[in-house]
Amino acid sequence: MDHFALAGGLAGGVGLFLLGMGLMTDGLKLAAGPALERILANSTRTRLRGLASGILVTALVQSSSAVTVAAIGFVNAGLLNLSQALWVLFGANVGTTMTGWLVALVGLQFKIEALALPMIGLGMLLRLSGEQSRRGAFGLAMAGFGVLFLGIDLLKDTFSGLAGNFRLPEGRGFTDSAAQVLVGIVLTVLMQSSSAALAIALTAAQGGLLTTQGAAAVVIGANIGTTVTALIAAIGATPAAKRAAAAHIAFNLLTGAVALLLLPWLVGLLAVISDWMELGSSPAGQLALFHTLFNVLGVLLIWPLAAHLTRLPESHFRAAVEEEARPRHIDRTVLAVPTLALDALEREVRRMGGLSLRALRAALAGPADATGARQRHVVEALGHAIAAFIVEINRTGMTGASAQRLPLLLRAARHYEVASMLAAEIAAAADEYPGLPGDERGGALLARLRADALSVLDAVEPAQDAPGIAVAEAAFGRFDEGYEALKQGLLGLGAGGVITVAEMDARLRAASALRRALVQAVDALRQLGSVRP
Helix, strand or coil, rough: HHHHHHHHHHHHHHHHHHHHHHHHHHHHHHHHCCCHHHHHCCCCCCCCHHHHHHHHHHHHHHHHHHHHHHHHHHHHHHHCCCHHHHHHHHHHHHHHHHHHHHHHHCCCEEEEHHHHHHHHHHHHHHHHHCCHHHHHHHHHHHHHHHHHHHHHHHHHHHHHCCCCCCCCCCCCCCEEEEEEEEHHHHHHHHCCHHEEEEHHHHHHHHHCCHHHHHHHHHHHHHHHHHHHHHHHCCCCCCCHHHHHHHHHHHHHHHHHHHHHHCCCHHHHHHHHHHHHCCCCCCCHHHHHEEEEHHHHHHHHHHHHHHHHHHHHHHHHCHHHHHHHHCCCCCCCHHHHCHHHHHHHHHHHHHHHHHHHHHHHHHHHHCCEEEEEHHHHHHHHHHHHHHHHHHHHHHHHCCHEEEEEEEEHHHHHHCCCCCCHHHHHHHHHHHHHCCCCHHHCCCHHHHHHHHHHHHHHHHHCCCCCCCCHHHHHHHHHHHHHHHHHHHHHHHHHHHHHHCCCCCHHHHHHHHHHHHHHHHHHHHHHHHHHHHCCC
């Protein structure tokens, strides 16, 4: 076989395989519709269910890449958490082995033309007769199957003609096996399809160009190479999605490394299992079995390590808001000494208070300031951490003095949480009519109220060297006078038709939410002042 015919046969076979795989995947995804999303979103509550979902969906759409991208996308959107997504991704690795069985038991065992051409014809007939229907989607998938089988047939003929004149390294030594793994990785990266790399390995082995062990090493490389899809999907994604991609990559690398180390023994085991399953001496059948075997082995290996695998990427991919939301002072190590635990809790509550006040300042700055939403998220997360820490403190023995400090700190934390939530209400109401109107429409009253509010916020800062509750109460008294003046002024402007009732209502709601938030901040400072008389 001349070089041109070899290159043409190889390129054409791979091209037909990829084209068929693309048509088949698109058709199956269209036919399944939203069912795939429902399966992924609703069937991942336990490890086994998530694993089964990944296997099932990948087997349905014949594309682990599509499932990987979908799972990472769901994590990105918050529909799946990291633990749920991991088992879907692991299941996708097992599900993609269906392609190997399809190639080995159908593509290489039958006269392809007798199967593929009628499938293409019938599939396109269904497609043309119902292009926008589920029938048309199934037709597209059927035509894809046919094209895929034609690609397999062309690859088989190409490698069969080449085997008599050329052989790749036998793959019996570690160096040769590593080279074969690299071939699998490169093929998968270049074609963006581990299934295509797998088909090449299976047809090459069936044609005598590769030994079973050498082809098995290529299959391992294809499995590792498919992690590029996860890398691409994670670019620009949220930290949670990056964690899922990192864990998926770690799983594939671990599985590939173990399979490569055990390769001679696994290949020996294949012969035994093949005889038991009556697969015969077909290299393709043995390789499909190997692909399934080492992916299942990977799931068994990762099962006891899953919790560690989840925590590991969490320490490396954190958004700024997540880093800020981590407690800085409370820790399980201080629980042994209740007094130290309460001191740490007080510092964390004061820190939480400062973040809550920043959210209020952001709400006063106007709708263009995006800091407020982030600070509210941080305060909410800290509130959960503080509540959990208080539960732990209650399990330890506390003296009378310590027992009196705890409810004061809890009330202060709750006041700050409420103040942070009210900041969202202030921002929402202010968004309806942003900016200050002219003096004749209440602008001076609003400007005075904002200035008085900032004075209160300065006075209620929860730092240890804050001015104190007396100064805060005096500042709030001045604010309250301005609040009453603003209410009367806005009501008069609304009744006189100077401003619309809708504008009057929005500004009154913002002012009311601001007042309630400042009451919460003053009360929180009062509680903190009582902690240390």
